[in-house]
Amino acid sequence: MATVLIPGSFDPLHLGHVDVVDQAVELFGDVVIGVLVNFDKPSGLFSADERVALAEASLAGRTTVTVRAFGNLAVQAAADVGADFIVKGLRTAADYDIEQQMAHMNHSVTGIRTVFLPCRADFGFVSSRFIREIASRGEHIEHLVAAPVAAALADRFAQPSE
Numbered sequence: 001m002a003t004v005l006i007p008g009s010f011d012p013l014h015l016g017h018v019d020v021v022d023q024a025v026e027l028f029g030d031v032v033i034g035v036l037v038n039f040d041k042p043s044g045l046f047s048a049d050e051r052v053a054l055a056e057a058s059l060a061g062r063t064t065v066t067v068r069a070f071g072n073l074a075v076q077a078a079a080d081v082g083a084d085f086i087v088k089g090l091r092t093a094a095d096y097d098i099e100q101q102m103a104h105m106n107h108s109v110t111g112i113r114t115v116f117l118p119c120r121a122d123f124g125f126v127s128s129r130f131i132r133e134i135a136s137r138g139e140h141i142e143h144l145v146a147a148p149v150a151a152a153l154a155d156r157f158a159q160p161s162e
């Protein structure tokens with residue numbers, strides 16, 4: 001068995017991510033979700049702590065999965081947790097174009113290898129950006145995220161009562 005790091009923004013974590021985490025648990029054993037954020041210049045919808053808490057809640061019950069925030073490079077986060085590999089989920093060829101460059105770059109810097117896992121076919125269209133945008137306009141995204149994330153999005157975009 002091995003330890004792998006799955007780095008990402010996870011703003012917020014969605015069911016496509018959950019599928020990749022479950023694949024990684026099955027293949028490797030220990031999985032660290034690395035929520036990569038710039039602590040000096042916070043951006044995005046949820047804070048680093050909120051993203052970690054929502055990922056933990058979405059992945060509850062998975063005993064070999066941990067979630068941590070990192071403010072540095074993916075390769076540094078991988079070294080911090082003693083990861084044997086970085087794991088990334090791929091939805092489309094466009095994902096591959098971006099990810100293979102990062103994988104080669106990361107390998108050239110520290111020698112760490114990246115393993116790509118195809119995401120579940122029925123979640124190939126899901127992205128955190130679209131979820132934020134659609135939820136912000138009050139449409140339903142409950143089928144695309146775990147219940148704690150759906151609740152947090154509803155809360156974040158709740159209309160102020162008059």
Ligand code: PNS
Nearest residue numbers: 007008009010036073074075102105106
């Ligand atoms: O969820 P995302 O937005 O696809 O995640 C992209 C992420 C955060 C994994 C990627 O941008 C990343 O690894 N950022 C950390 C900074 C870093 O390592 N940069 C060098 C990449 S070669």
